[in-house]
Amino acid sequence: MKGPSHEYGIFLPIGNGGWICSQSAPHPDGSYAYNRKAALIGERVGLDFIMSMAKWRGNGGATDHWGRTLESMTMMAALAEATDRVKVWATVHTLLFHPAVVAKMFATLAEISGGRAGMNIVVGSYAQEFAQMGMWPEHLSHDDRYRYTEEWTTLLKRLWSEDSVTADGEFFHLEDCQSRPHPSPAPTLICAGRSPRGIEFMSRHCDAAFTSGYDYADLREMSTQLRDRAAQFDRTIKTYTMMTIVMDDTDALAEQRYRRYGAVPDVEALENMAAGYDVTPQVRTSMTSKAVKQGGFQTDVVTGSPATVVDKIGSMMDATGVDGLMLIFPDYHADLQAFGELVLPGLRAGVTAPGPRQ
16 A cells, blocks of 8 residues: 555535435535635645535535535635645636636635645536526537637646737637736646546646546556556646545444435435536436435445545555545544544555454
């Protein structure tokens, strides 16, 4: 287990309900106070980064899942002031913000954080969220949106490094566009995806990529593809994946907790979530069916005692070769504290945590 070289962080619950869409699960309120406390616990126990999504419309249902959300960039700016060490990664939907506006916003975040800023770039397939604002580009296909975002990202980098930018592109027209101060170091660029077009974009432009796999072998293949493709551009890239942790004193208690939380998935909210994507009806049906079967959990789940969780995470990291893991918890305050005390030291040291397993 190559513990010391791995990075661990949290996906903050910026929307009410967090990352379990279920009536029988804990329901984080998505408030700034809740997220601030989670961020401070994460920093105190030794995590490497904190990240938040951007969301503009909820999913309804019995839990009003993500009906109340904060805005990512402004919240992370506040958390940059509240923290001292963790990397602070905010999310930007490129279809909603001009690159010159974002260049200035993240130069500010970089200054507030003392160089800890990162930008999670989302190319966007959230048709319903953007359409409610009149901002969904129906004429752009999946590949078109990546082409748009490549131009967007190229201009962003130029604005961070050049005193004046003039460009006449397919999507943007800049004339003597200026954006100072230039952030130093420039914010880390992150993106998520696994499509061929997504791999191409991340390999060319990003410092880190969130990816997924159908199993450990597939996740290793995706990670290898990203690194190999980046090397063709004389670049390096780190790879991360996501995981939900359901932990208790013993394996049996953790399994009971997991089954209890997933016992009453919010089917209506999960259907609405799938309907909001720019995908075919068949894909929406498949997405909903899978989410309901998983009990409303939105990522792979690791359950067990602290010792079991150390073993499972360590085995996954070694088998897949990823560089980092973004963690989700049912109850961020209690669960993150326990994870930091009982699991993270073992992961850092590459050894099994103490404690009962059965």
